[in-house]
Amino acid sequence: QKEVEQNSGPLSVPEGAIASLNCTYSDRVSQSFFWYRQYSGKSPELIMSIYSNGDKEDGRFTAQLNKASQYVSLLIRDSQPSDSATYLCAVGSNDMRFGAGTRLTVKP
Amino acid sequence: DAEITQSPRHKITETGRQVTLACHQTWNHNNMFWYRQDLGHGLRLIHYSYGVQDTNKGEVSDGYSVSRSNTEDLPLTLESAASSQTSVYFCASSEAGQGYEQYFGPGTRLTVT
Numbered sequence: 001q002k003e004v005e006q007n008s009g010p011l012s013v014p015e016g017a018i019a020s021l022n023c024t025y026s027d028r029v030s031q032s033f034f035w036y037r038q039y040s041g042k043s044p045e046l047i048m049s050i051y052s053n054g055d056k057e058d059g060r061f062t063a064q065l066n067k068a069s070q071y072v073s074l075l076i077r078d079s080q081p082s083d084s085a086t087y088l089c090a091v092g093s094n095d096m097r098f099g100a101g102t103r104l105t106v107k108p
Numbered sequence: 109d110a111e112i113t114q115s116p117r118h119k120i121t122e123t124g125r126q127v128t129l130a131c132h133q134t135w136n137h138n139n140m141f142w143y144r145q146d147l148g149h150g151l152r153l154i155h156y157s158y159g160v161q162d163t164n165k166g167e168v169s170d171g172y173s174v175s176r177s178n179t180e181d182l183p184l185t186l187e188s189a190a191s192s193q194t195s196v197y198f199c200a201s202s203e204a205g206q207g208y209e210q211y212f213g214p215g216t217r218l219t220v221t
Contacts, residue, residue: 034209043198043212044151088150095166096141096210100150 003027004091006099015108019076023089023099026070032092033065035074037085038101044088048074079106110135114199114213121220127186129216131199137211138204140182142166142174144195145215151198157182158204189220 003026013019021035032051036044050056050063050072062075072091076083084106089099112133121127133140142154153166155174163174171193173185186193196217200210 032208043215046209046211049209090151090210092208095153095156097153098143098151100148 004089004097004099006087006089006102008100009103010105011102012105012107013079015079015081015106017079017106019079019083019104019106021074021076021087021089021102021104023072023074023091024070025072025089025091025097027091027093027097028067028070030067030070030091030093033063033072034090034092034096035061035063035072036088036090036098037083038088039085076104079104081106081108112199112201112211112213114197114216116216117214118217119219121189121218123189123191123220125189127189127218129184129186129197129199129218131182131184131213132180133199133201133213134180135201135211136179137201138179139202139208139210140176141200141202141210142172142182142184143198143200144168144193145198146195154184154197155182186218189218191220194218194220 035048038044048063050065056063060077064073086101088101115130141156143151157176199213202208202210
């Protein structure tokens with residue numbers, strides 16, 4: 001069974017802080033990793049993709065991948081109330097598996 | 109602009125009825141996917157297609173079917189709707205190959221009474 005695990009949260013951070021979201025996966029042959037943001041009642045929106053070990057930065061977002069530890073994370077710097085959403089980790093190999101998501105609340 | 113659309117956005121049906129949910133994309137993507145999303149389970153893959161005439165079962169395919177007659181459309185059919193199929197259904201598409209970024213439609217909320 002291919003598993004993608006995330007803490008369900010809720011994770012609460014003050015405005016301006018760094019939010020750290022974590023994800024672990026079980027399928028060692030996974031090759032592609034994604035973070036999606038989903039606002040309540042809306043569809044998932046892709047915010048980051050990462051394919052190789054290390055860090056990838058895009059604006060306030062940084063994705064980190066460690067294939068040896070089967071771990072991928074998302075850091076959100078200078079968190080804003082508009083970042084309040086559920087963040088889904090997705091892992092791709094032959095198909096795509098999603099974690100259940102971590103709910104993030106950024107308090108003004 | 110390219111997009112992916114789903115219809116209907118909301119549907120209420122009775123147990124035992126056949127229901128078809130439509131998905132249409134103008135990205136010209138080869139790959140298309142159907143997911144359901146339920147509280148506590150996240151997104152679960154129902155069926156997927158890597159091209160015209162290609163269909164594959166996903167993690168939770170029982171009671172569902174798909175067919176792919178062109179690049180743009182992948183309709184999802186519930187042969188005999190059950191209350192356990194009450195869910196939010198999302199269609200997604202991606203470029204050819206495996207492991208590419210998927211882009212999601214707005215979703216269909218289906219209630220089976």
